[in-house]
Amino acid sequence: MTDRVLIKDLPALADGPVSVSGWVETVRDQKKVQFVVLRDESGAVQLVNPRNSDDQGVVIADQPATTISALTQGSFVSVTGRLKHDERVKLGGIEVKLETLTVASTAIAETPIAVDSGIDKRMDWRFLDLRVPRNALIFRIQTTLEHAFRTYWIDNDYIEIHTPKLMGSPSESNAELFKLDYFDTTAYLAQSPQFFKQMAQAAGFGKVFDIGPVFRADPSFTSRHATEFTGVDTEISWIDSHEDVMHMQEELLAAGIAAVKEKHGEQIKALFDIDVVVPTVPFPRIPLLEAKRIVAERGHIVDRNDDDMDPEGERQIAAYVEETYGHEFVFLTDYPTSIRPFYHMRSDEDPTITKSYDLIFRGTEITTGAQREHRVDVLEAQAIEKGLDPEELAYYFDFFRYGMPPHGGFGMGLARVLMLLLHQGNLREVTYLFRGPTRLTP
Amino acid sequence: MTDRVLIKDLPALADGPVSVSGWVETVRDQKKVQFVVLRDESGAVQLVNPRNSDDQGVVIADQPATTISALTQGSFVSVTGRLKHDERVKLGGIEVKLETLTVASTAIAETPIAVDSGIDKRMDWRFLDLRVPRNALIFRIQTTLEHAFRTYWIDNDYIEIHTPKLMGSPSESNAELFKLDYFDTTAYLAQSPQFFKQMAQAAGFGKVFDIGPVFRADPSFTSRHATEFTGVDTEISWIDSHEDVMHMQEELLAAGIAAVKEKHGEQIKALFDIDVVVPTVPFPRIPLLEAKRIVAERGHIVDRNDDDMDPEGERQIAAYVEETYGHEFVFLTDYPTSIRPFYHMRSDEDPTITKSYDLIFRGTEITTGAQREHRVDVLEAQAIEKGLDPEELAYYFDFFRYGMPPHGGFGMGLARVLMLLLHQGNLREVTYLFRGPTRLTP
Structure with missing residues (x-):
């Protein structure tokens, strides 16, 4: 079994290295920093990846940044990183600073239903x-x-x-x-x-x-x-x-x-x-x-x-x-x-x-x-x-x-x-x- | 709910009045005393009914004796009587001396299967x-x-x-x-x-x-x-x-x-x-x-x-x-x-x-x-x-x-x-x- 932690159990842990797995709910791919909201069966957590720049301040296309840029909603990923408690983070007061991100399965870039879809459509999906x-x-x-x-x-x-x-x-x-x-x-x-x-x-x-x-x-x-x-x-x-x-x-x-x-x-x-x-x-x-x-x-x-x-x-x-x-x-x-x-x-x-x-x-x-x-x-x-x-x-x-x-x-x-x-x-x-x-x- | 006691709980009770319900497993209808083995979902107990005689020693056809004489195997009955602990009774060291016996449902006098019946026959029944x-x-x-x-x-x-x-x-x-x-x-x-x-x-x-x-x-x-x-x-x-x-x-x-x-x-x-x-x-x-x-x-x-x-x-x-x-x-x-x-x-x-x-x-x-x-x-x-x-x-x-x-x-x-x-x-x-x-x- 992977040694992942359930997201609901993160708040009780001390700051330090953690491993979480789940699916991608949202990606905010900004110039200087990337944010991913990762959800598992127990909850959701914000992953954060500050991008690296070269001497001229140009963002470098390194890992995991490149993978994150290509992430589709719904893809299942495993992540390692460092847990940090930070009251300013709206989502549970914690975030995980990314170290590695492994894609288990990439979702096709399509969202057939939304929260306001009709019930029959939702049943289809x-x-x-x-x-x-x-x-x-x-x-x-x-x-x-x-x-x-x-x-x-x-x-x-x-x-x-x-x-x-x-x-x-x-x-x-x-x-x-x-x-x-x-x-x-x-x-x-x-x-x-x-x-x-x-x-x-x-x-x-x-x-x-x-x-x-x-x-x-x-x-x-x-x-x-x-x-x-x-x-x-x-x-x-x-x-x-x-x-x-x-x-x-x-x-x-x-x-x-x-x-x-x-x-x-x-x-x-x-x-x-x-x-x-x-x-x-x-x-x-x-x-x-x-x-x-x-x-x-x-x-x-x-x-x-x-x-x-x-x-x-x-x-x-x-x-x-x-x-x-x-x-x-x-x-x-x-x-x-x-x-x-x-x-x-x-x-x-x-x-x-x-x-x-x-x-x-x-x-x-x-x-x-x-x-x-x-x-x-x-x-x-x-x-x-x-x-x-x-x-x-x-x-x-x-x-x-x-x-x-x-x-x-x-x-x-x-x-x-x-x-x-x-x-x-x-x-x-x-x-x-x-x-x-x-x-x-x- | 009837206030019956499960048969498995009888041995722990003190001698005295009890009520049990179940189905008739065997009847031994003797001249001076009748025995019924009653079974419920938890066990079996011996019921005993000494028959009454008149002054000439002739057995009287009173209740519950008459009902017991007519009891068929498998009939479901409710019983009141007095519990008595008696080590000589093989079946659990207890018996119930009958006071009343009410038949809930009379089984037809037929036993379509026996313990040694073939499995298909047993499945039929x-x-x-x-x-x-x-x-x-x-x-x-x-x-x-x-x-x-x-x-x-x-x-x-x-x-x-x-x-x-x-x-x-x-x-x-x-x-x-x-x-x-x-x-x-x-x-x-x-x-x-x-x-x-x-x-x-x-x-x-x-x-x-x-x-x-x-x-x-x-x-x-x-x-x-x-x-x-x-x-x-x-x-x-x-x-x-x-x-x-x-x-x-x-x-x-x-x-x-x-x-x-x-x-x-x-x-x-x-x-x-x-x-x-x-x-x-x-x-x-x-x-x-x-x-x-x-x-x-x-x-x-x-x-x-x-x-x-x-x-x-x-x-x-x-x-x-x-x-x-x-x-x-x-x-x-x-x-x-x-x-x-x-x-x-x-x-x-x-x-x-x-x-x-x-x-x-x-x-x-x-x-x-x-x-x-x-x-x-x-x-x-x-x-x-x-x-x-x-x-x-x-x-x-x-x-x-x-x-x-x-x-x-x-x-x-x-x-x-x-x-x-x-x-x-x-x-x-x-x-x-x-x-x-x-x-x-x-």
């Missing part, structure tokens, strides 16, 4: 777009958030599973399904790990989670939909109701966001101008019917031909919760059976209501969770009632026939959480490489 | 197969191993990325590729995150890792191949050679295996009769040519029509390393250019040799790693030399045209590591739900 510190920070935050989720679960004795993405039959529905030729048969890409994480309950695993890609052949072009995204899924046994799932999810999110605030709070403030708020638990809970009444009182009539909330309703209820409880999250509970999948358990008292919930974060839904129906006879009846073919679900029902504990769980879109946490308007900003109906590259 | 403690333990070990990998990386400032599985063009080759209709065009399933983790280097991310599914339309039916498996991938900038990658990988594996030994060592000894060995670093390193010479001296002539090692050769070199260095791992280095992909960097001194390696663990290859060629002109020439179409790789070459640091990394099959760590003969044993040419279910 995502590898350049991600050099912007603010954009790169998103993926450090994602790393921290995910690791905190996993650590919470593992500390609580969960098993991490990797469910298959190739399936022999459609999972939840025949809509929005990608299919492919699979040797002599047809395979389907998993739309969620739902059935497989339930299988872990039949297997007696107790508590599981799964973070991995899910696929939806969804032709929409909204800012909130993708054809492939990272799903954060969990399923646990021996719950009394969906309340147990909600309780776990609020603890998980609080732990994750606390970790993000601790590790990146200052940088998020600096680059996004956001004060990360660690949510208090419990999160507010409002039954959907009640939420609709509240929203109606605020002047918004949900106008849909099913019983669901609409996006404006989600924003309105979030605004109400923010005003009333000072909270960015709200669980909407007791969703009607009509708009929930067949495997959601229904209320004993009122079978038109499921033991399920959506979680709204800053006005946008990030999760659907529920207690699942574990009684196979009830489950089959509900599937048939929803118009599904029991034949196609036979392997799934088998999971239940040989014994199944009461259980429930949720699925959460990782990018949605990040998008809302960082006040972004579009999933594309918080997805490493976005996939949509017209976006398969890079 | 994977959800029952995974109830066997030894099989379930594998996924606890996987969880610990993976979490230790991630923790090592995150402690060293790596970014976790989720690379897309849907691609607009084939990645490494046109062979073994799954393709699918994608709206008006064709998509391909990623055979590895290779190009996308290299993209992170161009983006200046520095150090990244990615754990996720990879897909190979590989028609082989060996014990070591799958059409979908979990790949453990990493890529780092500013390396001097593949040696830096090897150094990181040996540290990573040592950390992962140490975590497994610490958390599960005793159980692995009990259920697999294996003493987990934490490997010492550095691992032995042998150039491939030298390895072939050693193998030949041991009487095995590698008989292939390319320059690669063969499986018997891998076993032989592993045996040699075990005898000579007492080590279960060996890096084979300096692979010939002829059998390496175009993006492996070639040696400056000898362009017929790449700066790459394979890692052999207990006689089986688990990794290919390399320094990558970051100079785009050299990279393009190497692609053309390998017969690839530069048009199809245009988007990949773009990553390099705008600047790219020297970098390298490796890909490792998670299941292979587990298989070898636990001395298993088949990937199917260590994959949650195996996928092969004729296996898409459950």
